Amino acid sequence: MNGLTGKVIGVAADRSANALSSLIQKKGGTPAVFSIQGKQILNEQISQDNIRDFISKSFDWAIFTTGIGAQTLEDTSVKSEIYRDFIEKLNNTQVAIRGKKTLNWCQKNGVKASMLSDDGTMEHLVKTFSEEQIDLNYQRVFLQAYSQNDAKLKEKLEKAGCHVYLSQPYFYEEPNLQVLENLKEAIKTKSLDAVVFTSKTQVKNLVTNHHDNRETIQSFNNHVLAVAVGKVTANELKESGILYVLQPDRPKMGPMVAALERYYQKANSYNN
Known part of the structure; x- marks a missing residue:
């Protein structure tokens, strides 16, 4: 049975x-x-604005919290014919990510992550910055988030002295x-x-x-x-x-x- x-x-x-x-x-x-x-609602205009700002402005870190968010930004860059510029900018920026899907996205696009949350949580990612003794004071951060909860990370980073650009290319109704x-x-x-x-x-x-x-x-x-x-x-x-x-033990449906x-x-x- x-x-x-x-x-x-x-x-x-x-x-x-x-x-x-x-x-x-x-x-x-x-x-x-x-x-x-x-x-899930994708905001193409916000996504396009986020991509162009990321390419044109200076950032020390790019933090991706979800694979969907990273993919959304990629799709927008392809549609806007600036994909190569987007990936090149990422490869000249320190990248921190949360989760297996985000890691898969990086590997698919040839983007090297400088920091990864081992347990897939944002809490661990923030802790890792501290453990690695990375001084975030005056660091310019491009933060991809998708909800008010993850947007709280913006406040934590700002308290650490960062200048944070919040990218929210999608949300849920x-x-x-x-x-x-x-x-x-x-x-x-x-x-x-x-x-x-x-x-x-x-x-x-x-x-x-x-x-x-x-x-x-x-x-x-x-x-x-x-x-x-x-x-x-x-x-x-x-x-x-x-x-x-x-x-x-493994975060999958099976x-x-x-x-x-x-x-x-x-x-x-x-x-x-």
Whole structure:
């Protein structure tokens, strides 16, 4: 018997919902999709302005927080026929990055990263600057971010003495409120055994950006298992007040579903 047999697993993802649902079904589970990511909106004009400013102005560091953000800027540079200038400028600038997808983007474009967050979090990246004893005072930084949360990094860098240029080439719209309420209701009524999250944006939409979510958080702490694809998402869940979060050793969907199956297999062995 597969480890997820008889389990109903909520899926908060959007683009990866079908792939996740398939993985859950292969393990015997029943997926219930509640896509609360919110639609991704690309701002082409802002992206174009960001690229031209980066090329024309002087920067000591370029910090990329997401692979999507880096790809968006690349796509804009190609469309504007300034891709070579963009990559050349990056190769003459110290680059710091967070996350595997951002690292893959750098490698694809021949961009060498001077600094990498080992655990994929912005907190670790900021800590690394300190550990490497890099003096950021008066440093000019091009910071690609995509949300108010990551924009807080701008404040931290400015407190360290940096002059920060904030690039936000995309953002996420609010999710469908009915879908959001349906997920909350399913959690509160124990209709779901677990909910899998693939981004911190989904967590924010469910429990961080809305008032009075005590009942939702209490439900996670009592009977619904919160599952995160990686450390960034797990940290967001924990910071919201969820006491236990299951996450895989490798931040990918397959290992996440495998970890979920092992969790229930272990629980069943204790009960038998």
